[in-house]
Structures are given as structure tokens and as C-alpha cells.
Amino acid sequence: MISSFAWRNLWRNKLRSFVIITAVTLGIFAGIFLMAFMNGMVNDRVQTIIGTEISHIQIHRPGFMDSDLFTLRIANADSVVNVVNKIPGVSAATKRIVINSMAASAETGTGVKITGIDPENEKKVTSLYTKIIEGRYLDATGKNPIVIGETLAKKLKVGLKNKIIITVQDVNNNITGGAFRVVGIYRTDNNMFDEANVYVRNSDISALSGLDGKEAHEVAILLNNNDATEAAGKAVAACFPQLEVKDWLKISPEAGYLVSAMDQYMYIFMVVILLALCFGIINTMLMVIMERVRELGMLMAIGMNKLKVFMMIMLETVFLSLTGGVLGIVGGYFVTRYFEHAGINLYFWKEAFASMGYSAMVYPVIEPGTMIIVTIMVIVTGIFSSLYPAYKALKLNPSQAIRS
Amino acid sequence: MSIIEIKGLHKVYDGKSLPVYAVNGIDIKIEAGEFTAVVGPSGSGKTTLLNIVGGLDEPTEGEVFIDGVKITGLSGKEKTDFRMKNIGFVFQAYNLIPVFTAKENVEFILHLQGKPKAERERRTKELLEAVGLGDRMDSRPNKLSGGQQQRVAVARALASKPKFILADEPTANLDSKSTDNLLEIMEKLNREENITFLFSTHDQRVVSKARRVITIQDGVVVSDIRK
Ligand SMILES: Nc1ncnc2c1ncn2[C@@H]1O[C@H](COP(=O)(O)OP(=O)(O)O)[C@@H](O)[C@H]1O
Ligand SMILES: [Mg+2]
Numbered sequence: 001m002i003s004s005f006a007w008r009n010l011w012r013n014k015l016r017s018f019v020i021i022t023a024v025t026l027g028i029f030a031g032i033f034l035m036a037f038m039n040g041m042v043n044d045r046v047q048t049i050i051g052t053e054i055s056h057i058q059i060h061r062p063g064f065m066d067s068d069l070f071t072l073r074i075a076n077a078d079s080v081v082n083v084v085n086k087i088p089g090v091s092a093a094t095k096r097i098v099i100n101s102m103a104a105s106a107e108t109g110t111g112v113k114i115t116g117i118d119p120e121n122e123k124k125v126t127s128l129y130t131k132i133i134e135g136r137y138l139d140a141t142g143k144n145p146i147v148i149g150e151t152l153a154k155k156l157k158v159g160l161k162n163k164i165i166i167t168v169q170d171v172n173n174n175i176t177g178g179a180f181r182v183v184g185i186y187r188t189d190n191n192m193f194d195e196a197n198v199y200v201r202n203s204d205i206s207a208l209s210g211l212d213g214k215e216a217h218e219v220a221i222l223l224n225n226n227d228a229t230e231a232a233g234k235a236v237a238a239c240f241p242q243l244e245v246k247d248w249l250k251i252s253p254e255a256g257y258l259v260s261a262m263d264q265y266m267y268i269f270m271v272v273i274l275l276a277l278c279f280g281i282i283n284t285m286l287m288v289i290m291e292r293v294r295e296l297g298m299l300m301a302i303g304m305n306k307l308k309v310f311m312m313i314m315l316e317t318v319f320l321s322l323t324g325g326v327l328g329i330v331g332g333y334f335v336t337r338y339f340e341h342a343g344i345n346l347y348f349w350k351e352a353f354a355s356m357g358y359s360a361m362v363y364p365v366i367e368p369g370t371m372i373i374v375t376i377m378v379i380v381t382g383i384f385s386s387l388y389p390a391y392k393a394l395k396l397n398p399s400q401a402i403r404s
Numbered sequence: 405m406s407i408i409e410i411k412g413l414h415k416v417y418d419g420k421s422l423p424v425y426a427v428n429g430i431d432i433k434i435e436a437g438e439f440t441a442v443v444g445p446s447g448s449g450k451t452t453l454l455n456i457v458g459g460l461d462e463p464t465e466g467e468v469f470i471d472g473v474k475i476t477g478l479s480g481k482e483k484t485d486f487r488m489k490n491i492g493f494v495f496q497a498y499n500l501i502p503v504f505t506a507k508e509n510v511e512f513i514l515h516l517q518g519k520p521k522a523e524r525e526r527r528t529k530e531l532l533e534a535v536g537l538g539d540r541m542d543s544r545p546n547k548l549s550g551g552q553q554q555r556v557a558v559a560r561a562l563a564s565k566p567k568f569i570l571a572d573e574p575t576a577n578l579d580s581k582s583t584d585n586l587l588e589i590m591e592k593l594n595r596e597e598n599i600t601f602l603f604s605t606h607d608q609r610v611v612s613k614a615r616r617v618i619t620i621q622d623g624v625v626v627s628d629i630r631k
Contacts, residue, residue, distance in 0.1 A: 001508070001511070001512060005503065005512075009503055012502070012503060295501070295502075298495060298499070299501075300484065301458070301460055301487065301493050301495075302487065302488065302493050302513060302516075302560070303484055303485070303487045303488020303489070303513070303516050303564070304484075304488075305481065305484045305488075305516075306480075306481070306484070308516070398460050399455045399460040399461040402455075402460070403451070
């Protein structure tokens with residue numbers, strides 16, 4: 001009966017309840033949607049890091065990642081690729097030559113990372129070939145083709161068919177250069193990446209630096225999904241005890257930080273929203289109690305004890321918060337689910353997003369676990385907001401309350 | 405043993421500037437089955453007296469015994485419990501829980517007492533029929549007249565099978581017809597069920613129905629007449 005009493009009390013002042021319930025609904029809706037939005041942005045960024053930039057797992061000679069030493073090469077890279085391809089969870093693998101060097105056009109020069117790839121295998125591992133915006137991806141045709149990023153093309157003031165001179169050290173430590181012709185220009189969501197990375201055929205860069213074509217600095221592995229990272233990483237490491245095996249979380253710790261930092265920010269944000277709502281709820285409930293002083297006095301007079309009065313006010317407050325909370329959570333969930341497929345196009349801020357490495361197309365995603373945590377937070381807020389008003393009600397003196 | 409025994413009762417309020425002597429030395433004994441009116445002009449101390457007798461307030465001095473139990477000096481918690489089990493209250497105004505129907509208002513007391521559902525239903529029905537509201541059980545207070553509301557309040561006061569019913573100016577907000585009707589029901593309950601009533605009033609017609617009239621003025625008893 002107490003809970004039915006509290007529930008009906010909630011609707012005594014419909015307008016006031018409606019206003020506060022709407023505030024709670026909107027606040028929680030906004031909180032959930034924003035969480036999903038940021039989560040979607042971060043997920044997308046992480047997928048880009050994996051899909052375009054680093055893959056799930058990379059294999060190098062120990063020390064290569066720190067020094068980029070030309071001499072730290074994996075001798076039999078093709079057999080490494082073959083072994084890796086048989087490990088469960090692995091989708092594809094490819095070998096690369098990686099040289100940090102200079103690229104120069106007729107106008108100017110700059111430092112770049114030259115990656116020599118197997119064009120067909122690379123397609124299975126990274127999505128570079130889908131990012132070509134002008135010209136074409138690397139293939140077996142043409143002499144010394146090169147694919148460069150849009151930002152680098154602008155910086156070097158080169159376009160398709162223009163020549164770029166690449167300067168590298170060869171196996172005998174002699175400086176040697178080669179002319180490469182731009183056949184394709186790519187664009188990812190990350191401008192800085194585009195400016196620093198150029199792609200050539202593995203065979204061309206091997207020839208230029210005097211390698212035999214079987215060697216590579218790096219083997220990159222794409223897995224079937226992110227969750228397989230740890231298991232596959234261990235399996236790969238077990239196969240190549242002499243080599244260094246690192247997964248994307250270790251190669252790009254900022255990707256991992258990004259996820260956990262964003263999570264924290266979002267919860268802080270949610271707490272701020274809930275705190276603000278909490279004050280609104282407390283204020284409403286204090287008004288309720290002021291209005292019902294006489295009724296509360298009467299209830300205490302006829303024998304409703306303090307615990308029951310406290311429970312009643314607490315329930316009314318929790319109902320008030322939860323009604324809005326449930327609407328906000330359900331609304332936030334369905335709207336998020338809708339945009340999870342439809343996506344939100346922030347075309348207007350495209351440039352700003354790209355300079356930070358983010359896509360302007362955002363697909364909000366919310367995990368069930370997050371929804372559960374938010375729900376718990378809303379319930380806790382309701383209970384917390386009820387404490388002071390319920391305490392106020394207890395302080396009433398029945399004989400005074402009835403007289404008032 | 406008297407059902408109510410009031411001994412040397414004083415109540416002093418801290419007034420704005422001077423202390424207010426609302427009850428100024430009252431001794432009364434009320435026996436089971438009495439139908440007593442406390443009469444006096446406004447400000448004479450009726451409410452103060454009834455509130456102390458009902459365990460809603462503490463006297464400055466003196467003692468109140470209900471059926472031999474000293475209730476003055478009990479803790480707030482003990483008093484609430486005592487009120488729930490032993491005293492039926494009817495107030496001048498604002499008697500009922502507006503979000504509950506007549507039936508639920510009566511049932512609520514039984515719920516507070518922890519009575520099982522079946523007993524609550526049966527007794528609630530009995531009581532509302534006894535006050536002539538068997539057909540208005542599912543009406544909310546705002547759909548009932550003042551007189552009907554006050555009759556629900558009497559039914560509610562009776563629900564807990566209290567030792568007596570305490571009613572502070574129960575008819576003050578009622579028209580004369582409703583007043584007569586309410587008093588009739590109270591008298592009938594008193595006569596047939598031997599329910600003890602202690603009520604305050606300053607309405608002469610109500611006074612004439614009482615079988616014992618205690619008149620107070622400035623916080624002291626000036627006359628105590630049994631008819
Ligand atoms: N809380 C209070 N503080 C100060 N004075 C009070 C308070 N309650 C009642 N009084 C005073 O006590 C006197 C008796 O009041 P009350 O018992 O309400 O009389 P009645 O019910 O007969 O009208 C009045 O003078 C009233 O103003
Ligand atoms: Mg009074």
C-alpha cells in the first residue's frame with residue numbers, strides 16, 4: 001500500500017511532475033546519446049588505426065621498432081607469412097619493407113616513411129586500396145610506381161604522373177636514390193598519417209636498396225576480430241621465439257588509452273548530468289513536503305511511523321527519478337540504435353575532424369554494459385536525492401503539522 | 405480504572421514575547437463508554453489538551469494515563485505505536501488521504517497495523533457500512549461531501565479498534581445537516597458498540613448531544629457536567 005500511495009502521490013501535481021520527469025528524461029537521453037556518440041567516434045578511430053595504419057599484430061626483429069635500423073631484417077619473410085596464415089583467428093598476413101627516408105619533388109623535400117608492400121597481399125590486410133581518391137592502387141604494371149597521401153601531395157606540390165625522388169641507404173651503406181612516379185593519391189581520416197606515409201612495391205624498393213626480395217622488416221597480421229588479439233598474439237609469438245611480436249594495443253598504446261580515457265570522460269559527464277538532475281529532484285520533493293505538511297502530520301498522528309514515512313517519500317522520489325530515467329534510457333537506446341546504422345554526418349566539421357584523425361561520419365554505439373551501469377547510476381541518483389527530502393519529512397512534529 | 409486519566413496537566417508555549425499558558429492545571433477522568441464534549445471558546449486550550457491526551461504533544465507538567473499506561477514521557481517512536489494501536493483520531497479538516505478511495509483510507513490503518521488482506525477487506529466494508537457509506541467505498545475524498553468525508557474519518561478512526569476516539573472539532577467545517585448526521589452516527593456507535601468518544605466543539609447544538617460536557621476557559625476546567 002505504501003508504494004501505491006507513493007506512486008499516486010507522484011501524480012497529484014501533474015504539471016510539476018511532468019516538468020521534472022521531462023528534465024530527467026532529456027538529461028539522461030542526452031547523456032546516453034553523447035556517450036554513444038563519443039564511443040562511436042573512438043571505435044571508428046580504433047578501427048582506422050587497426051585497419052589502415054597498423055593491423056592487429058606486427059612481427060619484427062627485436063629492436064627494429066625502436067631503432068628502425070635498416071639492417072634488422074627478417075630473412076625469410078615469406079615463410080613467416082605462410083606460418084602465420086595457418087594460425088587460428090588470423091585473417092591475412094603480409095610482409096613489408098619499412099624505411100624512414102627522404103622524399104623530394106622538384107619543389108621541395110620532406111621526411112617520410114616508405115613502406116614497400118606486396119600489393120595483392122596488402123589488400124587483404126589493410127584498407128589502403130580503398131582510400132585512393134585519385135589515380136590507382138599499386139599493381140604489377142609500370143615502373144617504380146608510388147602511392148602518396150593527399151596532404152603530402154600538397155606539401156610536395158606533386159600530382160599524378162609527377163616524379164618523386166626517394167633517397168635511401170643500400171645494403172652496403174651507400175646513399176642511393178630512385179625516381180618513383182605517382183600513380184595514386186590516398187586519403188585516410190588522419191591527415192598526419194597521410195603526410196608521413198608513402199607506399200611502393202616491395203620489389204622496387206628491394207632492388208633500389210640491394211635486397212634480394214625475400215627479406216622484410218615487418219610482417220603485418222589482420223585478425224578476424226579485435227577480441228582475438230590476445231590469443232592470436234600468443235600463438236604467433238610461440239611460433240617465432242626469435243622475433244618480436246606486438247599487438248595493436250602495444251604498438252599504439254594511445255589507441256587503448258583513447259578507449260579507456262573516453263570511457264572515463266563519459267562517466268564523469270554522466271555524473272555531472274545526474275548531479276544537476278539530483279538538485280532538481282530534491283527541490284521538487286522539498287516543495288512536495290512543504291505542501292503536504294498537514295497531511296504528513298495527520299499520517300504520523302494516526303500511527304504511520306517514521307520508517308514508513310521515510311519509505312514513502314523515498315519511493316515517491318525514486319519513482320519520479322525512475323520514470324524520467326527509464327524514458328531517457330529507452331529513448332537514448334532506440335535513438336542510438338537508429339543512428340548506429342544510419343550514422344551522423346558531421347560534414348561541416350570534416351576538416352577539423354580529419355586533422356585529429358577522426359572520421360566526419362559518426363556511428364554511435366552503446367554497449368549493453370554501459371546501459372546497465374547508467375541504469376544503476378540513475379537508481380542511485382533517485383535514492384540519493386530522496387534522502388534529504390525524506391529526512392525533512394521526518395523532522396515534522398505531528399501536533400504542529402496538523403495545526404498549520 | 406478510568407480509560408483516560410489526566411493529572412495536573414500544564415502546557416506552556418513559548419509565545420512571541422510572553423509565554424502562553426494554554427493549559428493551566430487540568431485534572432479529568434474519563435470512563436469507558438462515555439460520550440464527552442470539551443467545550444470552550446477559541447483559544448481556550450481544547451486542541452492543546454486533546455493533542456496531549458492523544459499523545460501528539462508533551463505537556464510541560466503533569467501526566468496522562470490511557471487505560472493505566474502512562475503515555476506522557478514515552479519516546480516519539482513509542483507514542484506513534486501507541487497511537488496506532490489505541491487511539492482513533494478525527495480531525496477538524498484535512499482528514500483523509502486524497503489519493504486513496506474511502507475504502508483505502510480505512511484500510512490503510514489496518515495495513516499499518518499489519519492486518520492480513522482478507523481481514524482488512526472485511527472490516528473496512530463493515531465500518532463503511534456502519535457509517536452509511538457502503539455505496540461510496542470506491543470514491544475518492546474529492547468526490548465526497550464534507551459530511552461524508554468526516555464519516556469516512558470516523559470509520560477510519562474505528563478501524564484499529566481503539567480504546568477511544570479523539571475528535572478535535574469534528575463538525576466545525578460541516579453544515580447543520582451533516583453535523584446532525586455525523587453526531588447521530590457517533591451516538592449510535594457509542595450506544596450500541598460502547599465506543600468512548602472525547603471530542604471538542606464550540607457549537608451549542610453539538611454540546612446538547614453530549615452526555616458529559618467539560619467546559620474549559622483559559623486552560624482550566626470551569627465546569628464538568630454529566631447529564
Ligand atoms: N505552537 C504554539 N505556540 C504558541 N502558542 C500556541 C501554540 N499553539 C497554541 N498556542 C496558543 O495556545 C492557546 C490555546 O490554543 P488551542 O489549544 O489551539 O485552543 P483552542 O483549540 O481551544 O482554540 C492559544 O492562545 C494559542 O494561541
Ligand atoms: Mg482548536
